[in-house]
Amino acid sequence: MPPTTDVRLSQLVRAQIARPSPIRQIMKMAERQNILAMGLAPEDVISFGGGWVNHQAPDALRRAYAEIVNDEATFHKSGAYTATLGDRDCREQLARFETHVFGVPRLGAEHVAIGAGSTQLTHDVFRTLLDPGDTVMLMDPTYANYEGQLAFAAPDINVVRLRLMDPQTWSYLPRADPDRVIADFHRAFDQHRPRLVLFGAPDNPTSQVLPQSLVEAMRARTETAGAWLAIDFAYKCQFFQTPPAYYGWSPADYPNVIGIHSNSKWGRGLGRRLGWIIAVPQVIEALERVQQCSLLCPDTLAQMAMARYVPAAIGDGSLRRYVDDTNAKYREAARITIAAVDEHLGRPRLEPMGGLYTVVDVGTDADAFVPRALQATGVLVVPGGGFGPSLAHGVRISYGPLVMTPEKITEGISRLGRWLRSSA
Ligand SMILES: Cc1ncc(COP(=O)(O)O)c(C=O)c1O
Incomplete structure (x- = not known):
């Protein structure tokens, strides 16, 4: 294969290949051959790197898949295209899911567009809403993929x-000094006039949930300016405190708010690619045009299984129980993580309000710290700089993959602590 500089790739792709996702780079470091090359035993490595969950999917959902696959006629049907925005029945059931779990009112199939996970849908939302030269307001820190996704979705953003x-x-700061952040937001909004404001709830990597007062200020300001407010709800079902009121906002009441939802984290459907957008019908219809070119239709088998599972699991109360039980597991993993950080690292960190992560101040350039820590301890964490400049001296610790093996959380963090003390 010739080097990429010798083949005729687009300028955009060449530029983006030169700026790979920092998280992917770190995860590559943890691949088996690289671990062996470092002289480490792969089975001794403890990784806090992955942004994924590791609890069991609902058994009733597994059974729904099995019923569809085991029956010749339904299996045949699962090989057909659905409508571009997804099967109407599944769209209705996803609306019911939001109403049942988060109390979102007046929601119907017309507010839902199904896609292949929130990554594809976020790209298509960018494509749908943004023009060249537009400004997008992101948080610092926030999910590291947004900037690359923006670059691919729309030029000159x-x-x-x-x-x-x-x-x-x-x-x-939104917890320590909410009024200051609201003032900063208004100042930045007036100066830059963004077409779209985007944040995660809870956010990756901080696992913090923006307070209602700030999000209400964002909503009102974007609405008056004719701009959009998008909330990435990838971790919506992992909440350790009563969620703020905006978790239950409906596009019927707040037409400039767009919710990005995913099947990945709540029911461990990471590889069964399914996500959905909740927005006013005009945005949903526009997304249909975009998805005709990006996806054609979402996965039919996943939609059929979801459309069977949701009404049954709402009916027998098992959906609520599942969300509550799953939450309890991640809340406990978060508690164990924070207790271990406090005991073994004694460094500043954030207490998770949901989600899969905490961020810890390592007091030094994290890009250099992370490979040294891996080499010395066999423990992998993610450097914070890729999430925003404010985390250049921080690392993200993910307890998501270790939720069922909490002893590894304590072991990994205590190894880091021993190394830090011995090298102090
Ligand atoms: C904030 C955030 N949004 C979206 C995603 C991607 O989710 P999906 O699997 O639905 O594409 C992730 C994955 O880690 C994430 O952290």
Whole structure:
């Protein structure tokens, strides 16, 4: 194969290949051959790197798949295309899911577009809403993939970031000083006039949930300016405190708010690619045009299984129980993680409000710290700089993959602590 510089790739792709996702780079470091090359035993490595969940999917969902696959006629049907926005019945059931779990009112199939996970849908939402030269407001820190996704979805997008972390005090400003962040938001909005404001609830990597007052200010300001507010709800079902009111907002009441939802984290359907957008019908219809060119239709088998599972699991109460039981597992994993960080690292960190992560201040350039820590301890964490400049001295620790093996959480963090003390 010739080197990529010798083949005729697009300028955009060449530019983006030169700027690979920092998280993917780190995860590559943890691949078996690289671990062996470092002289480490792969079975001794403890990885806090992965942004994924590891609990069991609902058994009733597994059975729904089995019923469809075991019956010749339904299996045949699962090989057909559905409508571009997804099967009407499945769209209706996903609307019911949101109403049942989060109390979202007045929601119907017309507010739902199904896609192949939130990654594809976020790309298509960008494509649907943005023009060249537009500005998008992201948080600092936030999910590392948004900038690359913006670059691929729409040319010449300007990104401005709203600073949410104080790296000096390691405090999360929307909690420590919400009025200041609201004032900062208004100032930045007036200066840059973004067409879209996007944040995660809870966010990756901080696992913090923006307070209602800030999100209400964002909603009102974007609405008056004719702009959009998008909320990435990839971790919506992992909440350790009563969720703020905006978890239950409906496009019927707030027409400029777009919810990005995913099957990946709540029911461990990461590889069974399914996600959905909740928005006003005009956005959903526009997405249909975009998806005709990006996806054609979402996975039919996944939609058939979901459309069987949701009404049955709402009916017998098992969906609510499943969400509650899953939450309890991640809340406990978060508690164990924070207790181990406090005991073994004694460094500033954020207490998760949901999600799969905490961020810890390592007090030094994290890009250099992470490979040294892996080499010395066999423990992998993710450097924070890829999530935003405020985390350049921080690392993300994910307890998601270790939720069923909490002893590894304690073991991994205590190894890091021993190394830090011995090298101090
Ligand atoms: C904030 C956030 N959004 C979206 C995704 C991607 O989710 P999906 O599997 O639905 O594409 C992730 C994955 O880690 C994430 O952290």
